[in-house]
Amino acid sequence: MNESATLTRASQRKLATASRLTALCRQLTAERGLNGFTIEEVCSEVGVSRRTFFNYFPSKEDAVVGVDEAGETRRFIEEFRARGSRGWPAVIDDLVDFAIQATNAAGLGSAEHAEFVAILEREPRLLARVIGMGRVQELKLVKLVSEREGVPLDDPLARAAVDVATAVLRSTADRLSDPRVAADFGAALLDSLAALRAVTAPAAS
Structure with a gap:
């Protein structure tokens, strides 16, 4: 051999x-x-x-x-930087995409999703661990976003982009046990993001 x-x-x-x-x-x-x-x-x-x-x-x-969080984070940082600056909406899209990738890497298929909902009902803090969106990670994301977009670390747009992505993630987590929510976390997350954009879109003239 x-x-x-x-x-x-x-x-x-x-x-x-x-x-x-x-x-x-x-x-x-x-x-x-x-x-x-x-x-x-x-x-x-x-x-x-x-x-x-x-x-x-x-x-x-x-x-x-069940995921190599450090390894997943390194891969995300590399991919996030490689995608380059494409405007602030794209920043939010990329952050949400990372959350979806992270849940997929954690093995959350359809059957696992149902089990994970039960886990989150008991231990909601675990979701933050899966998607890496704790407070320390948020500050790191602000730094990463500001570097890619070429703005100062204290630029309010960089902070706002991370805050929006975080709010969407937490809102989706709160809705996971609702049977009307999409069958998997990724779909539910994209639904939440679409809803946010719908309610914040400029009114038609």
């Missing part, structure tokens, strides 16, 4: 283990909440050691999210 084949199999085993850990953590969080189970319980069920768990995820929250 050559070295590349060995590495591929090792990577596949690692991915499979991470997927099992995430699936169980999501199930238990939906049923009991984050404080309702222990890492030891997860490790025993999956058949790995506590040390192995922490080789994959630094916390239960990260295991539930």
